[in-house]
Amino acid sequence: MKHYSTSEPVDAVVIGTGAGGAPLLARLAAAGLRVVALESGDHWNPGKDFPTDERAQEKLFWNDERLSAGNDPLPFGNNNSGTGVGGSTLHYTAYTPRAQPDDLCIRTDFGVGADWPLSFEQIEPYYDEIEQFLGVSGPANYPWGPTRKRAYALPPLPINGAGQLMERGCRELGVQTSPAANAALSAGYYQEGVGHRPACTNRGFCQAGCNIGAKASMDVTYIPLAIHHGAEIRAQSYVTQLITNSSGQISEVIYIRNGQEERQMCQYVFLCAGTIETARLLLVNELANSSGQVGRNFMAHTALQIWGEFDEDIRPYKGIPGALISEDTHRPADANFAGGYLLQSIGVMPVTYLSQMARGRGLWGADLKRAALAYNHVAGINILGDCLPHDHNYLELSDEKDIRGLPKPRIYFSNGENEKQMTVHADKLMRAIWEAAGARNVWAYPRNAHIIGTCRMGNDPDTAVVNADGQSFDIPNLYISDNSIFPSALSVNPALTIMALSLRIADRFLERHRRLD
Numbered sequence: 001m002k003h004y005s006t007s008e009p010v011d012a013v014v015i016g017t018g019a020g021g022a023p024l025l026a027r028l029a030a031a032g033l034r035v036v037a038l039e040s041g042d043h044w045n046p047g048k049d050f051p052t053d054e055r056a057q058e059k060l061f062w063n064d065e066r067l068s069a070g071n072d073p074l075p076f077g078n079n080n081s082g083t084g085v086g087g088s089t090l091h092y093t094a095y096t097p098r099a100q101p102d103d104l105c106i107r108t109d110f111g112v113g114a115d116w117p118l119s120f121e122q123i124e125p126y127y128d129e130i131e132q133f134l135g136v137s138g139p140a141n142y143p144w145g146p147t148r149k150r151a152y153a154l155p156p157l158p159i160n161g162a163g164q165l166m167e168r169g170c171r172e173l174g175v176q177t178s179p180a181a182n183a184a185l186s187a188g189y190y191q192e193g194v195g196h197r198p199a200c201t202n203r204g205f206c207q208a209g210c211n212i213g214a215k216a217s218m219d220v221t222y223i224p225l226a227i228h229h230g231a232e233i234r235a236q237s238y239v240t241q242l243i244t245n246s247s248g249q250i251s252e253v254i255y256i257r258n259g260q261e262e263r264q265m266c267q268y269v270f271l272c273a274g275t276i277e278t279a280r281l282l283l284v285n286e287l288a289n290s291s292g293q294v295g296r297n298f299m300a301h302t303a304l305q306i307w308g309e310f311d312e313d314i315r316p317y318k319g320i321p322g323a324l325i326s327e328d329t330h331r332p333a334d335a336n337f338a339g340g341y342l343l344q345s346i347g348v349m350p351v352t353y354l355s356q357m358a359r360g361r362g363l364w365g366a367d368l369k370r371a372a373l374a375y376n377h378v379a380g381i382n383i384l385g386d387c388l389p390h391d392h393n394y395l396e397l398s399d400e401k402d403i404r405g406l407p408k409p410r411i412y413f414s415n416g417e418n419e420k421q422m423t424v425h426a427d428k429l430m431r432a433i434w435e436a437a438g439a440r441n442v443w444a445y446p447r448n449a450h451i452i453g454t455c456r457m458g459n460d461p462d463t464a465v466v467n468a469d470g471q472s473f474d475i476p477n478l479y480i481s482d483n484s485i486f487p488s489a490l491s492v493n494p495a496l497t498i499m500a501l502s503l504r505i506a507d508r509f510l511e512r513h514r515r516l517d
């Protein structure tokens with residue numbers, strides 16, 4: 001790997017190496033720019049560092065304390081964001097559906113929320129490119145959304161136990177299903193600049209890190225590509241300050257590595273630290289916030305889970321956790337809410353399952369023991385649905401300090417009427433599916449998932465933090481690329497769209513850069 005001097009300016013510093021940071025890092029490096037990525041977490045070696053052990057793998061989560069407030073305070077840690085080279089993709093489940101065109105215009109269609117300043121057609125070529133590069137496995141004919149221009153790179157992965165039962169229940173009710181698109185390899189795959197990645201062995205511990213590299217986390221895909229093209233990755237480098245010069249541009253980034261403060265001079269900064277840390281860094285440094293929107297418009301997907309017990313031996317730890325999908329509920333005809341949701345089958349690892357039983361269902365003693373013994377016979381379905389940007393959901397800096405002496409973020413979250421109505425709709429449907437599939441002891445686990453918003457993109461500098469190219473309205477050499485810039489939550493999992501925006505932001509930046517040269 002190349003090493004750049006800290007005393008000479010590099011072309012760009014990229015802060016954070018997750019879904020938003022890694023693709024653009026590779027793109028900028030491939031264009032010949034001198035780029036350095038600063039990543040707070042470790043650079044792991046999956047084969048050595050990712051055992052099949054949930055507790056050992058808690059190291060993949062961002063476990064610094066965050067303060068949760070509101071009527072539905074969100075759990076952080078393993079519920080929401082990761083750390084390490086690869087960011088949250090180290091522990092994501094690798095479900096990679098595309099957004100649908102109308103996901104981007106919820107205000108136009110329903111009069112609530114915010115439209116995207118981009119059309120589906122502007123994002124679609126990046127979906128195509130990323131699915132080929134990552135080796136996304138998916139069906140030959142995906143039933144929802146616009147006709148695809150390119151087929152998925154590989155055929156779908158095997159459907160796990162929960163998926164098979166969900167298919168049975170949906171068939172009974174006339175709900176259409178399909179094998180999901182997963183960024184995990186159903187066959188060995190070779191990529192120039194990255195090398196060979198082996199096929200998924202159905203180990204099922206994707207949320208504890210894939211130790212063979214079959215899952216397309218950034219550390220085994222875009223990061224090696226970035227290094228191949230000359231990027232430097234500095235792990236264990238926690239950014240604390242962005243220093244501006246007399247013309248208001250960022251000229252230096254200050255970070256802590258091995259307990260020491262280091263500085264990197266640069267021409268451009270790409271802030272890709274995720275919904276919470278990106279907003280926190282800007283608020284701490286009092287930057288890019290003339291709109292007053294930094295920290296606002298915080299969203300988290302409506303994500304109710306419905307579980308049931310079955311006679312069949314399901315073994316919910318086996319196979320890719322999310323194997324089956326339905327988007328029949330994308331815009332339900334009988335909806336009394338804006339937007340929509342998708343349905344996905346879910347697998348679960350044993351410790352996660354038991355902590356849900358204890359914390360989510362309040363089981364203890366003999367009841368908890370009975371639930372534990374039923375583990376191999378449980379299956380779940382969850383939804384991921386729109387969440388509107390409400391005024392009452394936001395991030396602020398608290399008076400409490402973390403171990404580095406920086407203010408801890410406090411995040412307010414309360415589901416609004418729209419999210420509550422959607423949850424009621426989905427609860428009824430998923431219970432009917434499980435009943436039709438033969439479940440007993442059905443229970444609900446209400447939750448919100450995926451943190452989104454806080455630095456919204458838009459066309460108006462009074463209501464948005466960055467423009468459609470991810471560029472700050474206030475600081476021209478600052479770009480943001482992560483899930484913080486989504487104007488609306490979308491009714492699908494976010495990672496593929498974050499990566500697509502990342503490549504687009506890099507391409508738009510390079511076009512501009514070439515014009516300036």
Ligand SMILES: Cc1cc2nc3c(=O)[nH]c(=O)nc-3n(C[C@H](O)[C@H](O)[C@H](O)COP(=O)(O)OP(=O)(O)OC[C@H]3O[C@@H](n4cnc5c(N)ncnc54)[C@H](O)[C@@H]3O)c2cc1C
Nearest residue numbers: 016018019020040087088093094095239277482483493495
């Ligand atoms: C259990 C779980 C399963 C999921 N499964 C799916 C799924 O199946 N499909 C899907 O689409 N999405 C899934 N998600 C969500 C998805 O993983 C995230 O939305 C996405 O990865 C976020 O990308 P990001 O680039 O915005 O942030 P991240 O990937 O979180 O990257 C931010 C990076 O910045 C680093 N960082 C933060 N602050 C600093 C700082 N000050 N200095 C230096 N570095 C810093 C962090 O360490 C981190 O590596 C899942 C999430 C969870 C929690």
Ligand code: SF4
Nearest residue numbers: 200201203204206210
């Ligand atoms: S199920 Fe496949 S992708 Fe997931 S951890 Fe196992 S081998 Fe990796």
